[in-house]
Amino acid sequence: MGLLSIVKGIVFFLVFAAIVFSVVLLVFDGKIPALNKAKNNNNKKNDSKGAKGTSNKSKDDSKKGEVKIATTQEFLDFEDIQIFNKDNPMGIIVRNNKTEFIGIVEVFGINYNLLSVEEREILEVSFGKLLNGIDYPIQIYVQSRKLDIDKYENRYEARLGEIKKNIDSLTSRYNFATENNENGENNAVIVELADKINKLTNQYNYGEEIKEYMMARSKQKNILERKYYLVITHKHNNKMFEEALTYEELLKNAFFDIANKANSIISSLQRSKLGGKMLNAVELAEVLYSAYNKSESSIYKISNALKSQFSHLYTTATPVELKTIARQIDEVERMKDEELRKLRELQEKEQEEAEGYYDLDVNYSPLTEAGASYRLKKPQG
Structure with a gap:
């Protein structure tokens, strides 16, 4: 009877210990995620506060002055x-x-x-x-x-x-x-x-x-x-x-x-x-460009770039209206010169006829071998 009671006591203790251990595991298994979640929430809050602080600091820095990016031209020794x-x-x-x-x-x-x-x-x-x-x-x-x-x-x-x-x-x-x-x-x-x-x-x-x-x-x-x-x-x-x-x-x-x-x-x-x-x-620019770009100065010339408007934002040509007007003026001048030429020829012909000369046109024939024009004097009387 004494041994049986001891065995029962040991079994009861083990069962009780197992129950207690299970309960403890269940409790801690539920609390740890809750603690982690709370910790994560606290970290997020702290991060948001830090981000706000950083943004406020960057705003303050931007208010003090923007970052200036230096260009190559600023390193040149002239302005x-x-x-x-x-x-x-x-x-x-x-x-x-x-x-x-x-x-x-x-x-x-x-x-x-x-x-x-x-x-x-x-x-x-x-x-x-x-x-x-x-x-x-x-x-x-x-x-x-x-x-x-x-x-x-x-x-x-x-x-x-x-x-x-x-x-x-x-x-x-x-x-x-x-x-x-x-x-x-x-x-x-x-x-x-x-x-x-x-x-x-x-x-x-x-x-x-x-x-x-x-x-x-x-x-x-x-x-x-x-x-x-x-x-x-x-x-x-x-x-x-x-x-x-x-x-x-x-x-x-x-x-x-x-x-x-x-x-x-x-x-x-x-x-x-x-x-x-x-x-x-332009010649000053050529001297400076040759000093700073020795190998390229013989290829890229400032004078040629200015004439061709190579570095210009946009290039322009003569308007079509002006080209049309210039062409019409040239046409009028050409017609005027043609009329003056015809007038001079007419005056010369009238003068020759008044002096007693006339033109004789000879067409092609085996004797002359070519057409020709001869100026003959009118017979007297």
């Missing part, structure tokens, strides 16, 4: 290129917050090796006097760039076109003199015209050969040329003026100061058997 006016396209470079202005004078080179000893000494003395006469700061800038063969090609083509026109004009005169040389009175004129035509033809052929040689040579090898510049600077000093000047007034003072200095330098260069000129705005 703008200005011209004086359309009639005088002299250009200056604006830099240093519109307080410093720069003008450039190009000095035309001379072949020093071809000069004699005396000419070299004269050139050196003259150039020394030029430098000693300058009492303001200047800079000497030498730029090497690929030879602009298009400029020389256009120059040759323009000159060859002029020679071709002269040849055509002389050829017309030669043919007219030959056709009206029945008695030999135009022999001297014909010989002179033939000599001129021969000389111009030789010049034209020689020019064509030179142009073809230059184009072939430039394609085979890059030819470099040197440009020599004198840089003139004008700096604005606010202390010299009682009131602050406007930007237009600053430009006006800079233009006059740089122009006076440039003219003085150019005059001194001419006395030294050298030449020079003040660069305009």
